Amino acid sequence: MIVGETERNEPFAVLRLGKGTVKSLADKVDKYETEIDKRSGKPRYNTLISSIDSIRESLVKELWTGPLELLPAQEDTLNWWEVWLYGGIEDPQLAQRMRLQFAAFAKREGIEVDIEQRIEFADRQVFILHASYANLSNAVSYLDSVAELRPPSQAIRDVHVLEHSTRKDFDNAAKRVIPPRGTAPTITLLDTGLNHTHPLLEPAVLTNGLHTIDPSSVSTGDYLGHGTRMAGVALYDDMSAHFLSAENYQLPAHLESVRIPLDSTDDERRLWGKTLSDAVYLAESMDSDKRRIYYTAISGTPLTRGLPSSWSATMDQLCFNQGEKPRLIAVAAGNVTTFDISGYPSRNLSSQLHDPAQARNVITVGAITDLTEVSNPVPGYEIAPIAGAGQLSPHSTVHIPKNDAIKPDIVCEGGNVGWTGEFAEPTLEGLSIVTTSERFLLGDALTTVGGTSPATATACRMMAQIWEANPDLRPETIRGLLIHSASWTNALRQQFPNKRDLLRSCGYGVPDVQFACKSATSAVTLIAEGMLRARHMERVPTRRKGQWKWIEHDREILVFDLPWPDELLRSLGETKVELRVTLSYFCDPSPKHTLKAYQGAGLKWDLQGPHESESMFIKRVNLAEREAGENNFAGANDWEIGIQARSRGTVQSDRWAGIAADLAVRRKLAVYPVMGWWDGNKTRYPVQDIPFSLIVSVISEDVTLDIYNQIDVPVPVLV
Secondary structure, X not given: OEEEEOOOOOEEEEOOOOHHHHHHHHHHHHHHHHOEOOOOOOEOOHHHHXXXXXXXXXXXXXXXXXXXXXXXXXXXXXXXXXXXXXXXOOOHHHXXXXXXXXXXXXXXXXXXXXXXXXXXXXXXXXXXXXXXXXXXXXXXXXXXXXXXXXXXXXXHHHHHHHHHOOHHHHXXXXXXXXXXXXXXXXXXXXXXXXXXXXXXXXXXXXXXXXXXXXXXXXOOOOOOOHHHHHHXXXXXXXXXXXXXXXXXXXXXXXEEEEEOOXXXXXXXXXXXXXHHHHHHHHHHHHOOOOOEEEEEOOOEOOOOOOOOOHHHHHHHHHHHHHHOOOOEEEEEOOEOOOOOOOOOOHHHHOOOOOEOOOOOOOEEEXXXXXXXXXXXXXXXXXXXXXXXXXXXXXXXXXXXXXXXXXXXXXXXXXXXXXXXXXXXXXXXXXXXXXXXXXXXXXXXXXXXXXXXXHHHHHHHHHHHHHHHHOOOOOHHHHHHXXXXXXXXXXXXXXXXXXXXXXXXXXXXXXXXXXXXXXXOOOEEEEEEEXXXXXXXXXXXEOOOOOOEEEEEEOOEEEEEEOOOXXXXXXXXXXXXXXXXXXXXXXXXXXXXXXXXXXXXXXXXXXXXXXXXXXXXXXXXXXXXXXXXXXXXXXXXXXXXXXXXXXXXXXXXXXXXEEEHHHHOOOOEEEEEEEEXXXXXXXXXXXXXXXXXXXXXXXXXXXXXXXXXXXXXXOOOEEO
């Protein structure tokens, strides 16, 4: 029996009666109408019958416990359903009777169902089947075995697709794949190669897009399987959903692969920065003009304890690319390899990002998980997921050094780990991500993966989607938009109440690709792509013939006058709004210097305070504007992260929450330079220009602010 309330708060109960028990209920109704109980003097079965307002045949809608918007239409089209039957582990005899009854009915209706493929709970057993609304309506009306109907959960979808998909299902999934548009960007995998003829990958693979720097073989194929698995994650949002859907799927990006040797016996002697550089240059030698997003999960032991290494500095150098054509590179944070439920998440918090994930210019990706349902348990064991929904993945490492950039930048789905009470299971179905298998020619079209590697592939897919929707934006902006869209789940906030632990394990949070791709109807989004001159040295002739001297020009501060819709914001009064600001640029690295002087020059941003005049704000961010004796200028401390913590990296994002009327008076936003190692080489670096992207969003849940502006760089203020 299902008990609940209607939308009008009226109580109801759905009583499941099979055809064999309807007569019993009818007999009770007859006796209620014709017989009197001698003890109570009331009609027989009064308690049961008098409480019933009406009796009618159960409908599919009444047993549907999923969201109503996901209930399939009442048509003859086939849909995927979770069917929950009565009976489970605690009553195996009832469970078997319910299964056999349902199997007999399914056979009569022409529904294919394997009763041995199920998930069992204490008093329920769950199946997945492909049927029409009419099929299920008949089942609900005729049988007393159906307890609930739901949309397939991800775990149950996964186990069904992995274990029960036929060759026909696979061929249908491949036929519904639409190649990426010609304007789509390219995801370049720096990995173990690619088995590119996999039907779910082949439509995305570029002509002449397979390369190798492996001296042991001319093959570009995948010798370990990792590259092929990551390709599936990079291209598909939810592989199981695609298999079970009837819809076509447009691939979001082209695919390119560079095979990198990992199985050499002298890998400890390899300069990995040089190896990755060679891979990047090889890919670009074929076509240097492609919009590429580089993926790498190759990593090493963090010997520098999070400080710059030759490897991480090389990755920063590749991103910076001499300040001309910057590259987007996503790097996996690296994985914890030992798991137990009592050591989570303290073991993660004591781990260190793997080299080169500490690089400042790359997008470093850690892992969270929403996968908490074990779909294929280990026989004889009760398995519990180590992480709860929305928490840090047990796989993910964190950044330990203090006073360094916020790393990882973001976290994406990386799977969970099951705990039996005695040992951990890191690759369980339902707790891992379904993707393409390198063994598809042997019949294994799909497999599962977990860790920060697939999380990084997901981040690459998101950036590809953002870039395709906004093809004219710079790489700095694409990286900025991805991080700008990120938020911490409530589960993460509760898991890490200490802000430093939250930042060094989860970065800026979980990105929202829809928010990043376009401004929502409740957001004002401003994007400025500009250039700031940190220093300008000019070589000019002196009065003496043949002699020259250097003249240092004033550095720049850019002050943006934010075009808030003042009247609208003031009219909203106490309405809650959120302001997000993200600054993104690439630095010129020098690992011989301290963290503070690691970059050639840097940038910071700051916003006018709520009770701060324009002139006072300018003086606060610019010492040159202050009069003698003027000091004690302090900025607002109402930011979620704060200027000190956010300003150490090359992407700086922060959030402010308050009322709309307070935001209306905060119009000035400054971007200004921070000196680095270039400053000690003024004549070698006389012109210190830094390209940057600034992204500002105002978000309101209650009000539609249907505005989108892409603004020009303001006239610089020389200081």
